[in-house]
Amino acid sequence: MSAPHRPAARWWALGVLSLVELIVTLDVTIVTIALPQAQAELGLSDGHRQWIVTAYALTFGALLLLGGRVADYWGRKRAFMLGMVGFGAASAWGGLAQSGTELIAARGFQGLFAALLAPAALAMLTVTFTHGRERNIAFAVFGTIAGSGAAVGLVLGGVLTEFASWRWCLLVNVVFVVAGLIGGKLHLTESKAEGDNRYDIWGTLTVTLGLGALVYGFTLAEAGWGRSDTIGFLALGVVLLAVFVRIQTRVAEPLLPLRVLLHPVRGGAFLVQAVVGSIMIGSMLYLTFHFQIVMGMSPLMSGLANVSMTAVIMFLVPLVTKILNTYGPRPLMIVGPLFSAAGLFHLAGITPEGSYLNQVLPALVLLGIGLSMLFIPLQNLALTGVEPQDAGVASATVNSTFHIGGSIGLALFTVLYHSTMESSLHSGNAQSAAYTDGYSATFIASAIAMIAASLISALLIRGTKSELMPQYEEEDTVVPAA
Structure with a gap:
């Protein structure tokens, strides 16, 4: 079936699809603020605590490519509606969980259904807005919501945890899901991809x-x-x-054609995106713990304290876009990780007595500058030299590598945190000092990973601006930020 033709129907569809993008994006961060409370109530160890984040990110990242194929072949609206129902049910289960095992399992099912929702929503957006100025506006709105979802999740998680309960960080999704189901039923139309449908x-x-x-x-x-x-x-x-x-x-019909990965520029972009995921999902989790456990911030203040980095990113996006159009992605991909590394090295200097303004805010500003240089070029580089039939899988791979990198990074950072903290305790340091020693170790490791990302960009992302950037028609295509 074709996309809706009436202008009003298209804009209502954009609202529904943008709501879905907000849900799956904010669910990466909304639980972060609630982790200390959830851990205490459910009796989770520090090692098991990380799986509340990892279960969602890992299943989402690993199943995203399959979810895109299911949506294309089975029907995008059908996949959307099933994904919404499943996501809502998993969220309700997690919000009512009585044990850590239940909560982790529920988060895994959230990731599974998010992997069906996200590609279905993007595909329907693509077939609903096919060309011209309306397409540019639609993708700009969709991309802005995707870029701001993490910040919304931090603030909303802080509000719900402080004034209600950590459980509402999951139960609130049910409200969004009901709105999405009603909107999807009224304003979305079915569409499918032509051709073979083998999985x-x-x-x-x-x-x-x-x-x-x-x-x-x-x-x-x-x-x-x-x-x-x-x-x-x-x-x-x-x-x-x-x-x-x-x-x-x-x-x-491979899930991930190796030709997508083996192109040096695209392969370099995927590696850098995995590093970015490891920082955003992995090490930055420990900054939230520092705010609440060491600095004694409330959940709400902790969420607001994290938002400064996202604010810098959103503020710099127009400037970064101009630099990208003028000089191409390579300079940004080399310099951006170095700014981020500088911010992480600064963050590694945190102490139990340190203030937010001196020890944290400058680091978050530097991180915001560095990450703003990466998010937009990464989406463009994912499509460098790609065949038309591989464009969807190449774009989805960028998102998959982000979440998979976050899962692996969080596991490694957790091991590093624990070993450093235990060593600090054995040396006779106070508990708060041992915590900050552990957090500092993760930030140092993250900074080194960012330096490695800069080197990867210098070695693999080579070519002129016209060679590295896909040739989109200015009036027809806008690639949303990650």
């Missing part, structure tokens, strides 16, 4: 189980890298991912 089930299973085993193995490393279970799960993850690569070379 790469074995590829999906091997990559999902492989990534899960790898992340779980890193989690077990907290008790020792030489333990048999640690080595076993890490080895299993590597083997399953190797099998996944093998499958992608042999099936007719």
Whole structure:
């Protein structure tokens, strides 16, 4: 079926689809603010605490490509409606969870249904607004909401946790889902992709189980890298991912065609995006803990304290867009991670007695400057030299690598945090000093990862501006920010 033709119907559809993008984006961060309360109420250890974030990010990232294919072949509106129902049910389950295991499982199911929702929403946006000024406006609105979703999640999570309960950080999704279902029923029309509709089930299973085993193995490393279970799960993850690569070379309709990954520019962009994900989902979680556990901030103040970085990013987006159009993505991709690294090194200097204005705010400003240089170029670089039939999977891979990088990064940073904190305690330091020592170690590791991202950009992202940037018609296409 075709997209809605009446102008009013199209704009109502944009509102519904933008609401969905806001839900799946803010759910990465909304629970972050609530973690200290949820951990205390459910009796979670620090090691298990991270899985409340990881379960969502890992399933979302690992299943995003399959979700896009399901939406294209089964029907985008149908996938959208099922995804909304499933996401709402998983959110209600998580909000009512009576144990850490229940909450982690619910977050995993949230990620599963988000992986169906997100690509369905973007695909319907694409077929609803096909060209011209309206398309530019629609993608600008959609991209702005995607870019601001993390900040909305932090503030909303702070408000709900402080004035209601951490459980409402999940239960509030039910309200959004009801609005989305009503809007979807009234204003969205069905559409499907033409052609073969075979699914790469074995590829999906091997990559999902492989990534899960790898992340779980890193989690077990907290008790020792030489333990048999640690080595076993890490080895299993590597083997399953190797099998996944093998499958992608042999099936007719691979989940992730290797030609998308093996292009040096795109491969470099995906690696940088994985590093960015590890910072945004992984190490920045510990800044929230520093605010609440060490500095004694309320959940609301903690959420507001985090927003300064997002505000810098949003403020600089127009300037970064002009620089991108003038000089191309390569300078931004090299310099941006260095700004971020400087901010993270500054953040590593936190102390129990330090103030937000001196120790944190300058770091968040530097991080905002650096990340603003990365978000927009990354979307463009994902489509460099890509064949038309691979454009969707290449764009989705950017989002997948962000969440997968966040999952792996969080597991590794958790191990580093615990080992550093335990060492500090054994040295006779106070609990608050041990906490900040652990947080500082994660920020130093994050800064080193950002320097590595700059080197990756310098080595792999080569070419002139016209070679690196897809040739979009100015009036017809706008690529939304990550």
